[in-house]
Amino acid sequence: MSDSTPQRNVIALLPEACTSCMVCVRECPSWCISVESHVEEVSEEGARRPRTVNVLDEFTIDYGLCMYCGICIETCPFDALAWRDSFDYPSGDRQGLRQDAVDLSRWWTTGS
Amino acid sequence: MTQTTAIIDIAADEWVAACTASAARGCDVVDWLTAVDTAESLFVLVHLVDPGSSRSEMLRCELNSERPEIASITSWFPGADWHERETHEMFGIDFLGRSQTNALLIRAGDGLSPLRKTAPLDARVRTPWPGQESATGRRRQKLPPGVRAEWTRDE
Incomplete structure (x- = not known):
């Protein structure tokens, strides 16, 4: 990545950092983000009670709706979203503009 | 300027x-x-x-x-x-005191004033809000921002 601020081309997701807190989903003015998650109990040695954690099942951005405002990136409390420079993701159909967690996390490393 | x-x-x-x-x-x-x-x-x-x-x-x-x-x-x-x-x-x-106020975009007579805060945002009422459910499935916030409760009662 160059030193300059990335252009608003694509939003990359780091699924390990996402806690499914839904802040981006609620703040998105275009309603283009959807998050599915479930709760799991994690037992830790020495802890009195098991801890409950949110586990991310699916994270989708619909680029047919996204207006590239970047509010999701600004509001993410865990820096799980970031701009990347790639723009090569056109699609011939509406469904092709919906990018899931696999697509979005690929931008994190391959997005120039 | x-x-x-x-x-x-x-x-x-x-x-x-x-x-x-x-x-x-x-x-x-x-x-x-x-x-x-x-x-x-x-x-x-x-x-x-x-x-x-x-x-x-x-x-x-x-x-x-x-x-x-x-x-x-x-x-x-x-x-x-x-x-x-x-x-x-x-x-x-x-x-x-002006001669006439012809509408520019909206058909006359429907009484809508779309930029007033009281104007219902129909699309926002009818479209399911992705932010409604929390991770635990609990409803934390019932209505999306900008949507008033009275708009949803007729649904």
Whole structure:
């Protein structure tokens, strides 16, 4: 990545950092983000009670709706979203503009 | 024009006099006229500029939001005509004393004022909000931002 601020081309997701807190989903003015998650109990040695954690099942951005405002990136409390420079993701159909967690996390490393 | 212009608050019955007084001070061209609905209050604003310099004046008048009306300034400022038509159409403000206020975009007679805060956002009411459910499936916030509870009751 160059030193300059990335252009608003694509939003990359780091699924390990996402806690499914839904802040981006609620703040998105275009309603283009959807998050599915479930709760799991994690037992830790020495802890009195098991801890409950949110586990991310699916994270989708619909680029047919996204207006590239970047509010999701600004509001993410865990820096799980970031701009990347790639723009090569056109699609011939509406469904092709919906990018899931696999697509979005690929931008994190391959997005120039 | 980068300088900031102070807002001068005007009473509704002094609207025309205040605008013509601005014109007498040199600001005799309507840059724009519009309204602002803050949910608590409804204002009409006009930005008058002096084309010979960078000077401008911004006049603001608070209106009765139940029955918003104000005198038209088109007799003194023909350039306000289009802006008054648009403001009438978008905010439902009646501009008194002008010949006619033809709608620009909306079909006449449906009584809609789309830029008023009271105008229901139909698409937002009908579209499921992705932010409704939390991770645990609990409903933390029932309505999306900007959607009023009374709009959803008829559904």
